[in-house]
Amino acid sequence: MEPAITASLLYNLVQCPKRVELDLFGDPAERDEVSPFVSMLWDRGTLYENEVLASGRFTVLDLSGVTDADENERLTLDAMRRGEPLIYAGRIRAAELVGIPDLLRFENGAYAPIDIKSGRGEEGGEDDHDGKPKLHYAVQLALYVDVLERIGFSAGRYGVILDVRGREVRYDLTAARGPKTPLNLWEEYQGSLAMAQAVVSKHVSPKGALASSCKLCHWYSRCVAVLRADDDLTLIPVLGRAIRDAMYDTIDSVSALAAIDPEAFIQKGKTVFKGVGAERLKTFHARARLLTDPYAKPYLKAPIALPVSEVEFFFDIEVDPLRDFTYLHGIVERRGGDNATERFVAFFTENESPDAERAAFSDSIAYLNSVPSATIWYYSKYERTIYRKLQARYPDVCSADEIEQLFDPTRTIDLYNDVVTRATEWPTNDQSIKTLAKYLGFAWRDTNPSGAASIEWFDRWVRDRDPAVKARILDYNEDDCRATRVLLDGIRELAI
Template sequence: MTEPATPAITGSMLHDLVKCERKVHHDLHSDPSRRDGVGEFVEMLWRGGREHEEAVLARMPGTVVDLRQVPKPERMAATMAALRSGAETILGGRLEHGDMLGEPDVLRRAGDDWIAGDVKTGGAFEQDGETPRREYAAQVAHYAIMLEGLNAGRGDTALVIGRDGDDTLYDLRMRRGRAGTSIADAAAALAAKARAIRDGRHEALGAMSATCKMCCWHTVCGRELEDADDLTLLAGIGRSVRDVLAPHAPTVAALATLDPRPLVRPRGRTSVPGLGAERLARFQARARLVVEGGAAYAREPLGLARAPRELHFDIEADPSRDGLVYLHGVLDVRRRDGVQTSEYVRFFAETEDDERHAFAQALEFLSADPSAMIYYYSKYERSSYRALQRRHPDVCSPEEIETLFDPARAVDLLFDVIMPKTEWPLRNLSIKTIARHLGFDWRDEHASGAASIAWYDDYRRSGDPAIRGRIERYNEDDVLASLAVLDGLIALPVRLEDENA
């Protein structure tokens, strides 16, 4: 009987490790039949990625060798032959070196050496605009390491072609951050971790995060975390906090009953790295509510009151199209003489070319009555409006955006109120979770931001008004949920700090 081949360490493994080591474990060791089905949003991302890649690769300059149709078993030999030829660009090559495997989208000649790279649908840098995007850098550095091992490249440079179609070269040897780690060093460390996971020498732990719903192992991992009563199931606790807190309280139940006194140090510090006494107390209060099933409460007076006019505001945007904002929705709530009325107002962008017009209309509506209170949920609306202003500077100035989101009239329900001032017996603090806890629900059973993006992609392709109606109903429910959450916050009982002890 032939022994199964040891899985190779691939660039995609390193890409995934940046996000979640548990996915790599499942890909290597778990039954593929246990994977979740592919959702509409992921299908849309794959389709968009293929279309973008095809468009970018179709305009490669110079002499091009295209190996994408060569059978995989023959492609390494074909790639090595192409590297020795007079070609300037190789598409769909395959690199094998030791236990490493890489399939770069592009190999580009640079003098006597070659540079490997990938086509990506996102930007090449992190939000600061300077730091190479970690998951992209890990993947293309893996290719560079193999090229150097094959004596075909220096191993110090790699290429990413982002959503804008422009080339970005990563310096793989430049040392960054406090630890002074280079991209090449980070990629080598990730490859070592991948080998340890593959060989059973490293216990890869899952952790609940915002990206989990996109993963094909979401259901499997969710059950694992529930069975383990993992701390990342508690709102606000991510992988890093879980890992430093776990030696003292490995589960939500253990955190609920933890005696924090041995951990507390002078001046609000604790012996848990990066976790102050106040933050520890918040997490413990949250754990107690979840375990004991207590009622939500405010830790201090919230200062919220119903206003004569409220504008509950929510946008729909597509990050795969550079943050295109395709819908601005507003629930215009008015109260007079004890009577409340509301109207849903929306501004829709049919295409990228319509984004400016929809933005201008929405901004005019939101700014028209400075006495109206504006409510939104999380920082996304504000950051998106800042980005819209930069894309369409003729519509308004940066100062006008800051005026619109002045805290005196604009309230972020999540970051201004819920997170710093309230506690809930819930696993997370998303608007859907809190609104449903308060008795509100969405009309569409498949409602989600990701689904809305997929629907918008379908609408752009078909022009079907029923699909546009579905998008608008979802957005309308989002702003109705904002009103329900505000009402729920106003009704919350207040429990002061000494009462919570």
């Protein structure tokens, strides 16, 4: 009997089809331990769901205590037949599809699914508007709707995410998503379902692909070993699953790509590979050559003018995305290019209140503006994005124009987007600050340095107020700031 297709299976499939296959059929001995961050996400999700139910906001028929699957399914069907207003932890099934939506709400003579999530209901956008549906949420809701349709209880092709802010975010599964996204969410679901059916039936064995999210997966060590053994194209920075698959029938490995003449695959300014432009192909070829040369060194693709100032600020922030809360602004200050002058300044929220977040933001803004001639260095657009969001949230701290002035590119430089990706190449599998600074010899003090780990530490700090945990958060952020300085100095020394 084939495994059932569940909402959680589709959630994982959207992230990585290979994970679904390994979860179903992989060797458990090859699994890594679940990371503390992932465990925290599970715990926080359960805690938030319990808080919502205990709040008195909803009066529900609670089926969570019915652990026998068949009995729960029978009771859920009975409840829907009699029009129960709100059902919690019911089980619905149609053929190989099994769903356990958090809530089923009686609407328009039928039922709509609601999932309770401890994160935001949408991605992108500013706080409570302009966000877009999350595909991994959408496919879960769509599976519930599909089952409800098949058994005759669907109120329509929509569902609701009850998010961490208590907002009900409606997911219209058939709505158009814009010219750049031709498939609506229902069509995306149908594609995901077809892939899930192929994986579950073993008709398809998906290829793994290296991505930034892989490090949180319990199959990471196993997959990386296989990808390295296969010399997989996704070992090349920014060459993801879709591009690998488009090239695979012609060029199936890093070594094969390194050996080609890119011009042979370019016709009238376009390549023969869907989604890969001529310049991108040349970039991937150059990176493949770096990865296959044991003596390769990083280099500048073109001359670049990097500003020099008496005072430099190396800047990094830490954000808990589930709480949507910025808990640390860290700055390493250096004077005269002398590392001996470095000092770390941290603006940390001693609690998770809006007042604490506002105060830390205000203090950080004041410090960054305290030396108008200083150059500010940071890594990726994230800091600017978060500061725009914080300004909108706390407009009394500063104006939107002041944020734009702070991030004026003549003074404040995104080392990743403005320098690393535009002007350099590295013999590495990615261009993260961790990878490049480690390549240059920098070492983090923590044994598990990552933004995800910092979020888990902050969660512990919120619960326990352990000074050692706070120190760990600060040390990690300081090392991130110093790593940015190490990378800047390293880039200054690169040859063309």
